[in-house]
Amino acid sequence: MNTPILDSIQLPHNLRDLPLEQLPQLASELRTFLLDSVGKTGGHFASNLGVIELTIALHYVYNTPIDHLVWDVGHQSYPHKILTGRKNRMSSIRQYGGLAGFPKRSESQYDDFGVGHSSTSIGAALGMAVADKLLGNDARSVAIIGDGAMTAGQAFEALNCAGDMDANLLVILNDNEMSISPNVGALPKYLASHVMRDMRGMLHEIKQHSNKVLDKLPAVKEIAEKAETKFKAIANEGSHIKQSLSLFENFGFDYTGAVNGHDVIQLVEILRELRNRKGAQLLHIITKKGHGYKLAENDPVKYHAIGKTPTPENISGSLKTENKPKPTYTQIFGQWLCDQAAADEKLVAITPAMREGSGLVEFEQQFPTRYFDVGIAEQHAITFAAGLACQGVKPVVAIYSTFLQRGYDQLLHDVALQNLPVLFAIDRAGIVGADGPTHAGAYDLSYLRCVPNMVIATPSDENECRLLLSTCYQLNQPSAVRYPRGSGCGAEVSGSLKTVELGKGVIRKQGEKIALVAFGSMVQPALRVAETLNATVADMRFVKPIDVDLIRQLAQPHDFIVCLEENAEMGGAGSAVLETMAQQGCLKPTLLCGIPDVVTEHGDSAKILDNLDLSAEKLLVKIQNWQKLN
Ligand SMILES: Cc1ncc(C[n+]2csc(CCOP(=O)(O)OP(=O)(O)O)c2C)c(N)n1
Ligand SMILES: CC(=O)[C@@H](O)[C@H](O)COP(=O)(O)O
Numbered sequence: 001m002n003t004p005i006l007d008s009i010q011l012p013h014n015l016r017d018l019p020l021e022q023l024p025q026l027a028s029e030l031r032t033f034l035l036d037s038v039g040k041t042g043g044h045f046a047s048n049l050g051v052i053e054l055t056i057a058l059h060y061v062y063n064t065p066i067d068h069l070v071w072d073v074g075h076q077s078y079p080h081k082i083l084t085g086r087k088n089r090m091s092s093i094r095q096y097g098g099l100a101g102f103p104k105r106s107e108s109q110y111d112d113f114g115v116g117h118s119s120t121s122i123g124a125a126l127g128m129a130v131a132d133k134l135l136g137n138d139a140r141s142v143a144i145i146g147d148g149a150m151t152a153g154q155a156f157e158a159l160n161c162a163g164d165m166d167a168n169l170l171v172i173l174n175d176n177e178m179s180i181s182p183n184v185g186a187l188p189k190y191l192a193s194h195v196m197r198d199m200r201g202m203l204h205e206i207k208q209h210s211n212k213v214l215d216k217l218p219a220v221k222e223i224a225e226k227a228e229t230k231f232k233a234i235a236n237e238g239s240h241i242k243q244s245l246s247l248f249e250n251f252g253f254d255y256t257g258a259v260n261g262h263d264v265i266q267l268v269e270i271l272r273e274l275r276n277r278k279g280a281q282l283l284h285i286i287t288k289k290g291h292g293y294k295l296a297e298n299d300p301v302k303y304h305a306i307g308k309t310p311t312p313e314n315i316s317g318s319l320k321t322e323n324k325p326k327p328t329y330t331q332i333f334g335q336w337l338c339d340q341a342a343a344d345e346k347l348v349a350i351t352p353a354m355r356e357g358s359g360l361v362e363f364e365q366q367f368p369t370r371y372f373d374v375g376i377a378e379q380h381a382i383t384f385a386a387g388l389a390c391q392g393v394k395p396v397v398a399i400y401s402t403f404l405q406r407g408y409d410q411l412l413h414d415v416a417l418q419n420l421p422v423l424f425a426i427d428r429a430g431i432v433g434a435d436g437p438t439h440a441g442a443y444d445l446s447y448l449r450c451v452p453n454m455v456i457a458t459p460s461d462e463n464e465c466r467l468l469l470s471t472c473y474q475l476n477q478p479s480a481v482r483y484p485r486g487s488g489c490g491a492e493v494s495g496s497l498k499t500v501e502l503g504k505g506v507i508r509k510q511g512e513k514i515a516l517v518a519f520g521s522m523v524q525p526a527l528r529v530a531e532t533l534n535a536t537v538a539d540m541r542f543v544k545p546i547d548v549d550l551i552r553q554l555a556q557p558h559d560f561i562v563c564l565e566e567n568a569e570m571g572g573a574g575s576a577v578l579e580t581m582a583q584q585g586c587l588k589p590t591l592l593c594g595i596p597d598v599v600t601e602h603g604d605s606a607k608i609l610d611n612l613d614l615s616a617e618k619l620l621v622k623i624q625n626w627q628k629l630n
């Protein structure tokens with residue numbers, strides 16, 4: 001690959017030594033490198049192509065790592081990683097032991113803030129700006145946030161705070177009109193107003209060209225500023241922006257834009273100016289997701305993230321032999337949702353900006369009026385569901401386990417305390433693989449168990465998933481069905497909407513001495529372990545209400561109890577089993593096998609589970625060693 005300028009950059013100070021006119025060539029080389037590298041490893045793709053010019057301009061103008069760059073979500077941080085000493089390790093990105101897919105403080109001093117969830121950048125950069133001021137540090141703080149991430153309440157909480165504080169902060173709004181799917185809501189419409197874009201762009205250019213002259217002529221400058229105000233008022237006329245040309249100015253920010261985010265030279269000039277300005281600044285740039293790679297430009301949804309290029313080495317055994325891939329839990333859910341919606345016209349589905357990932361594409365096509373993408377707004381998604389449920393509509397909130405953390409108070413205060421029948425379809429529960437700890441669904445059983453009125457179901461295979469979704473949907477109270485990323489054991493799935501008895505588990509294998517009390521994804525490994533140990537295996541189906549009779553029935557004839565779950569051991573399903581045995585007076589020596597109190601790693605899920613002693617092989621050894629001690 002011919003990338004001589006890129007190859008000359010070890011760290012950002014090398015970049016800052018380049019003449020300005022070489023930056024477009026650098027952008028082109030960086031794009032070539034990125035296409036090749038992510039093409040091989042897989043990973044987040046289109047967003048990275050869209051910020052190449054911006055990343056170069058930022059490191060060119062800002063004195064990184066003294067100055068702070070805070071990337072929102074962080075899925076667009078690959079060009080930043082390449083320019084900050086990690087180019088040679090890009091081949092390891094998102095793999096076990098390799099570079100993380102998101103900025104990570106322990107990975108590099110250039111990664112100012114660990115991230116993965118959206119809409120934290122403005123708050124974090126503001127915190128840094130205020131801290132630097134308190135400590136007397138000469139440093140600048142920049143938050144880089146996408147238009148999708150900007151739809152979240154947390155971003156607005158930070159804007160609200162920053163606009164009324166005397167902090168030097170630059171927020172760069174990277175507007176590509178896309179979240180993972182097309183961005184939704186009133187904000188994108190506002191940002192997309194051509195009147196606003198054109199007028200603001202013109203104003204910026206006029207101001208740029210005349211500022212030096214005007215500074216020397218205060219009276220003329222005053223007239224020019226009055227003209228600008230008038231100009232804004234005219235821009236308002238005929239546009240659907242009735243109150244103000246710039247929302248952000250009303251929040252106390254100086255607004256610059258909208259400018260072309262792919263013109264690296266112009267970006268440098270603007271950033272140089274903004275770096276020296278005091279107070280809260282907002283730069284609105286327009287970019288194209290997937291810029292420079294036609295396939296991604298034309299289908300940014302598909303190219304938001306891409307898989308690894310298959311090679312003989314990385315095609316797993318199962319992939320080689322199987323003709324038809326197993327359906328994922330997401331697909332099982334998506335199919336159930338359509339079937340249940342056909343049977344009940346009161347069903348509506350809500351997603352906080354995860355239509356594709358949560359399996360709602362088909363549902364949106366079949367039931368467009370009953371489909372709600374509320375933007376990256378998990379808190380709102382849940383309160384909105386509560387409101388719908390108050391009126392007798394039956395909401396299903398399709399949400400990743402990790403993102404449900406954002407809506408915890410809403411789940412408790414708005415849904416559970418009022419005992420409203422909202423069904424949470426919790427995807428990506430447990431270890432998620434390449435995205436790593438920020439996206440691990442490791443905590444939902446612990447944080448849901450203590451919520452009153454809540455029913456929690458943990459399907460052990462694809463058919464169970466459908467059965468438990470139907471069961472929970474029929475309830476007149478809040479409920480959650482949590483299932484893992486990817487596919488299960490490939491169980492045959494019935495097309496019916498049959499239900500099972502609430503709060504009752506089933507014995508899958510009868511053995512002796514040891515009872516394996518398994519939840520969800522751990523039932524299959526438990527069955528494998530049980531072959532060698534001649535143990536009993538219970539598929540508990542529900543964490544809440546837990547099957548007290550079954551636990552008593554298991555505890556009495558067995559000498560040892562082993563609880564298995566893909567959730568934090570602390571406060572999780574195993575804790576529920578222990579509590580029940582203690583309360584029922586049938587406590588037996590018990591081993592909890594779940595996710596220990598550590599930050600999990602990124603990489604292949606099977607490898608991570610093995611490291612956590614949750615593979616069948618490691619479980620067997622762990623149980624046998626523990627038995628020897630008891
Ligand atoms: C709290 C939270 N909810 C959902 C997501 C999933 N997610 C990751 S990127 C993304 C879209 C972000 O859009 P934008 O900020 O505009 O960046 P772009 O992808 O357009 O570059 C979403 C919804 C997340 N990371 N965090
Ligand atoms: C950055 C982000 O949060 C999403 O793009 C996430 O990586 C999607 O994860 P899945 O691949 O599990 O849908």
Ligand SMILES: [Mg+2]
Binds near residue numbers: 174175178
């Ligand atoms: Mg976007």
